[in-house]
Amino acid sequence: MTPHVTIIGAGLGGLTLARVLHLHGISATVHEAESSPTARTQGGMLDIHDYNGQLAVRAADLMDEFRALVLPGRQAMRVLDKDGTVLVDQPDDGTGGRPEVQRGDLRRMLLDSLPDGTVVWDHKVSGVRSLGDGRHEVTFADGTAVVTELLVGADGAWSRVRPLLSAATPEYVGQAFVETYLFDGDTRHPVAAKTVGGGNMFAFGSGGQWIGAHRESGSTLHAYVTLIRSQEWFADVDFADAEAAVARIAQEFENWAPELTCLITESDIPPILRPHFTLPHEHRWDRVPGVTLVGDAAHLTAPNGEGANLAMLDGAELGEALAAHPDDVEAALAAYERAMFPRSAAAAVEGGALDDPTAADVVHFFARDRQADVS
Numbered sequence: 001m002t003p004h005v006t007i008i009g010a011g012l013g014g015l016t017l018a019r020v021l022h023l024h025g026i027s028a029t030v031h032e033a034e035s036s037p038t039a040r041t042q043g044g045m046l047d048i049h050d051y052n053g054q055l056a057v058r059a060a061d062l063m064d065e066f067r068a069l070v071l072p073g074r075q076a077m078r079v080l081d082k083d084g085t086v087l088v089d090q091p092d093d094g095t096g097g098r099p100e101v102q103r104g105d106l107r108r109m110l111l112d113s114l115p116d117g118t119v120v121w122d123h124k125v126s127g128v129r130s131l132g133d134g135r136h137e138v139t140f141a142d143g144t145a146v147v148t149e150l151l152v153g154a155d156g157a158w159s160r161v162r163p164l165l166s167a168a169t170p171e172y173v174g175q176a177f178v179e180t181y182l183f184d185g186d187t188r189h190p191v192a193a194k195t196v197g198g199g200n201m202f203a204f205g206s207g208g209q210w211i212g213a214h215r216e217s218g219s220t221l222h223a224y225v226t227l228i229r230s231q232e233w234f235a236d237v238d239f240a241d242a243e244a245a246v247a248r249i250a251q252e253f254e255n256w257a258p259e260l261t262c263l264i265t266e267s268d269i270p271p272i273l274r275p276h277f278t279l280p281h282e283h284r285w286d287r288v289p290g291v292t293l294v295g296d297a298a299h300l301t302a303p304n305g306e307g308a309n310l311a312m313l314d315g316a317e318l319g320e321a322l323a324a325h326p327d328d329v330e331a332a333l334a335a336y337e338r339a340m341f342p343r344s345a346a347a348a349v350e351g352g353a354l355d356d357p358t359a360a361d362v363v364h365f366f367a368r369d370r371q372a373d374v375s
Contacts, residue, residue, distance in 0.1 A: 001326055001327065002026045002150070002322050002323075002325075002326050002329065002332075003148075003149040003150050003329065004027045004028065004029070004148065004149070004150070005017075005018075005021055005026060005027070005028040005029075005148075005150045005152060005322070006028070006029055006031070006136075006138065006146060006148035006150065006151050006152070007028055007029065007030040007031070007152045007154055008030075008031050008125055008138065008151070008152065008153050008154060008155045008159075008160065008161055009030070009031075009032065009153070009154035009155035009156060009159075009295075009297070010030045010032035010034070010107075010111075010119050010121075010154075011107070011154060011155075011156060011295060011311065012103075012106065012107060012110065012295070012308050012311050012312050012315070013154045013294040013295030013296075013311030013312060013314050013315040014030050014152070014154030014155075014294065014295075014315065015030065015107065015110035015111060015114070015119075015315070016056050016059075016060055016110060016311070016312045016314075016315030016316050016319070017152060017154065017294060017314075017315030017316070017318055017319050018030050018110075018114055018118055018119075018315075019060040019062070019110055019113050019114060019315075019319075020059050020060055020315065020316050020318075020319025020320060020323075021319045021322065021323075022113075022114060022115065022118070023060070023061060023319075024319065024320075024322075024323035026319075026322060026323065028118065029118065029119075029120060029146075030114075030118055030119045030120065030154075031120050031123040031125070031138070031140070031146075032119055032120065032121050032122075032123060033122070033123065033124035033125070034121060034122070035121055035122045036121055036122075037107075037108070037111055037119075037121075039121075041104065042102075042103045042104035042107050043103040043104070044102070044103060044214055044216055044222040045071070045074065045100045045101065045102055045103065045214045045216050045222070046100065046101055046102075046103050046106060046308045046309075047075070047098035047099065047100050047305060048066070048098065048099060048100075048101060048106070048308075048309060048312075049097060049098050049306075049309050050097035050098070051097070052306070052309040052310060052312070052313045053308065053309035053312050053313065054066075054097075055313055055316065056309075056312035056313045056315065056316035056317075057312070059316035059317075059319070059320060060110070060113065060316060062109060062110075062113060065109050065113070066101070066106075066109065067099075069101040069102070069105045069106060069109060070099040070100065070101055071099075071100050071101065071102070071216070071217060072092070073092045073198045073199060074092065074099075074100035074198070074199045074200070074214070074215060075092040075096040075098055075099065075100060075199055075200075076090060076091050076092040076197055076198040076199030076200065077090045077199055077200045077201075077202075078090070078196070078197045078199075078200070078201045078202070079201075079202050079203075079204075080195070080201065080202070080203040080204075080257075080260070081203065081204065082203060082204065082205040082209075082253075082255070082256045082257065082260065083256075083257050084195070084203075084257030084259050084260060089197070091198070092198065092199055100199070100214070102216065102217055103308070106308075122142070123140045123141075123142070123144075124140060124141040124142075125138055125139070125140060125141075125155065125160040125161075126139050126140055126141045126160075127139045127160070128151070128160055128161055128163075128164060130164060131147065133289070133290075134149055134150075134289035134290030134291075134329070134330075135147060135148065135149055135290060136148055136151045136164065136290060136291060138151065148290075149290055149329075150290055150291075150322075150329055151164075151290060151291040151292075152291070152292055152293070152294060152318065153291070153292070153293040153294070153297040153298075154293075154294045154295055154297060154311075154315070155297055156295065156296045156297055156300075157170050157277055157296045157297075157300045158170070159293065159296075159297035161291065161293060161297060162293060162297055162298075164288060164291050165285040165288050165291060165292070165293065166283065166284075166285045168279050168280060168283050169279075170277035170278060170279055170300055171277060171278060171279075172231055172275060172276070172277055173276045173277065173278050173302045174228055174229075174230070175208065175226060175227070175228045175229075175275075175276050175302060176226070176227060176229065176234055176273060176274055176275040176276055177224045177225065177226055177273075177274040177276070177303070178224075178225040178226075178227070178245075178249050178264075178271045178272065178273055178274070179222070179223065179224055179225075179271065179272040179274055180222075180223045180225065180263060180264060180267035180268075180269065180271050180272075181220065181221070181222055181223075181267060181268055181269045182220070182221040182223070182263065182266055182267060182268055183220055183221075183268045184218075184219055184220075185215070185219040185220065185221040186219040187219070188268075189221065189262065189266050191258075191259050191262055192213075192221055192259070192262045192263050192266060193215075193219060193221060194259070195213075195259045195260060195262075195263075196213045196214075196215055196221055196263075197215070198215055199214070199215060200212070200213070200214055200215075201213045201214075203256075203260050205253070205255075205256065207228065208226065208227065208228030209226065209227060209228075209252065209253065210226045211223060211224070211225050211226065211253070211256075211260055211263055211264075212224040212226070213263055221263065223263040223264070223267075224274075225249060225253075225263070225264055225271075227249075227252060231275065234273055234275065237249070237273075239270065239271065239272075239273055242267075242269075242270035242271065245270065245271050246264060246265060246267060246271055249264055249271060250264045250265050276302035276303065277300060277302070278300055278301050278302050278348075279299060279300045279301070281301070281345050281348040281349055282345050283298070283299055283344075283345075284337075284341045287330070287333065287334055287337070289330060290329070292318065292333050292336065292337060294311060294314035294315050294318060294340075295307070295310065295311030295314055295315070296311065298314065298340065298344065299340075299344035299345070299347075299348065301347070301348045304347070304348075304350075306347045310343070310344055310347060313343075314336075314340055317336055317339060317340065318332075318333075318336045321333070321335045321336040
């Protein structure tokens with residue numbers, strides 16, 4: 001019989017795992033450092049792909065709930081040059097395989113699908129140690145601890161569980177997003193809203209500079225301003241002074257069209273720095289009894305559109321593997337890892353092909369991807 005599963009981290013991967021385990025009658029507890037489901041905003045939109053993320057949603061038996069969250073029209077896609085020339089203007093005709101949902105809504109869907117008490121909030125991990133024979137002790141910042149025969153690290157880039165399996169640590173890739181939000185875009189920021197269009201917009205310059213933006217629920221515009229700079233360069237930008245930070249980032253785009261730079265200068269929030277880190281593309285480990293990883297804890301990459309999808313598929317496949325091997329946990333973990341390692345490595349390599357994209361690269365990438373969606 002499968003032992004009780006201890007999951008560290010209530011992100012999409014950990015919650016998908018808990019949901020699939022629940023469907024198969026396997027008990028689990030998710031320990032989360034955040035104090036409550038609403039303690040932190042959950043980021044922007046996610047495109048959930050029919051070849052990985054949606055497979056996880058199906059395994060979780062939540063497709064009807066998922067479809068109710070989809071934002072219509074958000075698969076529209078525009079690609080611009082830095083002077084504002086529109087290179088691609090692709091409407092959402094309903095045939096694409098990447099429907100867009102708000103990350104917070106998706107997380108709430110998973111939370112609502114779990115029995116009360118499955119997630120234990122305000123449980124920040126302070127240490128993890130092996131007790132031998134596949135057993136591990138997890139201690140928390142409040143002084144409590146649990147001992148488990150089956151531990152899953154779903155705790156993201158800076159996982160406290162990963163060191164049980166691997167000495168790898170995330171490395172900065174030399175690139176960061178600076179995020180901005182423009183609220184009530186259609187009425188308060190009409191130029192930016194027209195530039196972004198109904199879904200996704202990407203605009204490219206040179207030297208790794210680009211600006212991406214989503215139209216989120218309502219007419220909120222969420223922009224990702226991307227620069228290839230050292231961590232020291234970003235440290236010299238005073239993000240505590242919103243006006244100074246906006247001016248400094250906008251200066252790097254001074255030769256760009258104003259309908260694009262307004263996504264920086266008209267931000268309704270202080271700009272947020274999001275440096276990008278990665279684990280080695282071929283990151284893997286030898287089988288260690290009683291423990292494994294899902295999502296960014298296992299295969300962190302710079303943002304490439306696959307992270308959330310892979311985390312959810314990891315959780316679903318691990319849950320199904322445990323259900324298929326109720327009397328042999330090690331066989332279940334080995335089967336899960338055999339499939340997960342090459343899948344995540346392939347996604348990292350493919351995503352890395354767009355580390356320093358040009359407009360032509362992205363036009364080609366999305367044209368190919370679109371053909372795959374409708375084939």
